[in-house]
Amino acid sequence: MANKTALHDLIGIEHHKLNFFQELQQNIKELKGINRESEDQRCEIAAILDGITDVMMVLSEDLKIISVNRIFEQLFPGINPIGKKCYTLFRDSKHPCPECPAFKSLSTNSVCKDSAIFRIDGKNQQFDMVASPLKTPGTEEDRILIFKRDVTMEKEYQAKFYQAEKMATIGVLAAGVAHEINNPMAAVAGFAEGIQRRLARLDKDIPAELAEDLYDYTNTILKECLRCQDIVKTLLSFSRPVASEFIPVDMNQVAEDTLRLLDHQFRRYQQVKLEVKLTSPMQLILGNEAQLKQVILNLLTNAVDAIEHNGRIDIETFIENEHVGVRVSDSGCGIPEDNRDMLFEPFFTTKQVGKGIGIGLSTCFNIVREHNGEIIVDSEVGKGSNFTVLFPLQRD
């Protein structure tokens, strides 16, 4: 005992039966302080999350959405995503996407990346996805954090860049070839014309039969020279700069020019049956001729690849519901349903290595969209595909 107990101590006037009130008050005060701190922290974290410009989702193991950030609400306005399945919202599907990086991330317990095209609000949008496993201590269930970055624009620019580069290369080539071919052609044509002039003067000195043959030959030479010049001209028109102004364009002319370019290919594959049905009279649309030719060229090339040199290709133009339409149909292999969403994705291709890098349809998609048009795909595996491109009619 430290001090001797005195009477005063025993009375203990200033000592009371301690109760919990003060301690409770103190606890409440401390808890309020702590609560305020954690609320501040929460706000700060929320601000950080809201500052992230990617779509962010926390998913449960079965891909149920647990929480999302503000960007998500911008992507799906007016939809409460909590409790819904990720694939229902993004794919309108009843089953998880097989390539989902979330599963991979969970099973490998590592960060997984992938990219995919989702059709949201009628538009194809491409997203780069990063999935990270969220292991929260104290909870049984694992969660997955997914970031989805909209890279549609980047991919489009990338595709345009590839296309522009390709076209620039073709342009240089075409200009060179045009120059190199036009000169000898001019010479050939000039000499053919020279022969014809001489023939006129020699009319009486040579047998009539020979003269007729020579006329015939030189006419053919001249006609073929003209055809060569036309091909060169068409080639040049393909490689014009992309950013040219929209002018009234005749889609029949576009289709014919493009077919001419592929004429040689069709002639090589005798088994390919090409049917051309161009409606007449055709009305004009506003557009960029070189770009529109690329669209038809791409669709025709794809059709040729789809039938693998044996089958039927139809190209038709039509006017329907204030739209000018071009339809390229083939009797080829068709497109499996799984691939249909990916068709317009840049760099998506089912072709063999060396046959294409997969930017054709995405370029078509961009060009058609710039022309306020649309591409409709109708395909059945084993029976073939129809690609219909619709452009609004030019208003007077």
Add this chain to the structure above:
Amino acid sequence: MQVTKFAIPEVIFGNGSITYLASCAQRLGAKRVLLVSDKGLEKSGWVKIIINLLNAANLDCVYFNGLTANPRACQIQQGAQLYRDHKADVIIGLGGGSPIDASKGIAIIVSNGGEIHDYEGANRISRPLPPMIFIPTTAGSGSDVSQYAIITDKKRKVKMAIISRSLVPNISIIDPDLLVTKPRELILASAVDALAHAIESYVSRLASPFTESQALTAIRLIAGNIKPAANSKDLEALKNLSIASTAAGMSFSNAGLGVGHSLAHSLGGRYDVTHGLTLPILLPSVVRFNKPCAERKMETIARTINESCPAPAKQKKHDLSDILQSMFEELEIPMRLREIVPNNDQMEEICRLAVKDACSVTNPREADCDDLMKICGESW
């Protein structure tokens, strides 16, 4: 007159009042109760009854019975550990002074930590204790209403007095029915303890009108009921002893005691003998020692006893020590110290410790070691 203070718990008194236990505990926020009692009460069936009462109200109950007659520091630690292990929230003490003082000790340790001897003396408890409900089963200790806890420190061989307002329980449920099962010796020992509380606190230097009236009520009731209660277990008499014990408890809790209890604590610490045995032996000598300083009060006590327990005319005595002596002898209580302790070799050491006991502070006459030695000598 000096400023005094009067602190008591909520008291629920009456035959069958034990049935209110569960609702009292629930009002104190109980979900899981630590029940402290002893083997004797287990045998008599009261522990089972209490546990059933609590279970019937969906209260979990953790039972602690690791106690000896005088609770020890190590037992307190065990009880506190049990309280923590089982995440108890309310302490119920059932029994005589030992389980109730042990409950107080456990409450101190669970909320303040450390060792029980850290709190020896007055007002050393700094943090609130868990809610406590006490159910006395003897009419004597008064611990169920007091701010005192007496714990034996085995190492130093002393009984520590811990005094704090915090030790006043939240609720004391006093049900006279619980006294019925006690043997004669225990009823007597408890009643004498209560009488000693009443007498010492009545003459205490801290006595106030609030404590004096309680002390006199206790003296009157004990004098009038001790014989029928002990000899025939008369129910009315037992009930009156319960009231007396509670009144004496209220009195000593607020007025303090005297050297009789100081010596009893010291002897108890050394030889493990109970209050009930040492007090009747010491009390007549203590009264004689204190008489010069509290003559009028002694007379009042003597008169009160005589009025309540009218003795035959030829035995009429007026001196309080004589009255007590004859009263105890008549009840066949051992009256010599030599009958209950093995030897008087260590009497000086025992008295030296008693001088330092907190109870000595309020003794009406200042007593040093020699004075206490004389008292013990007279009682030997």
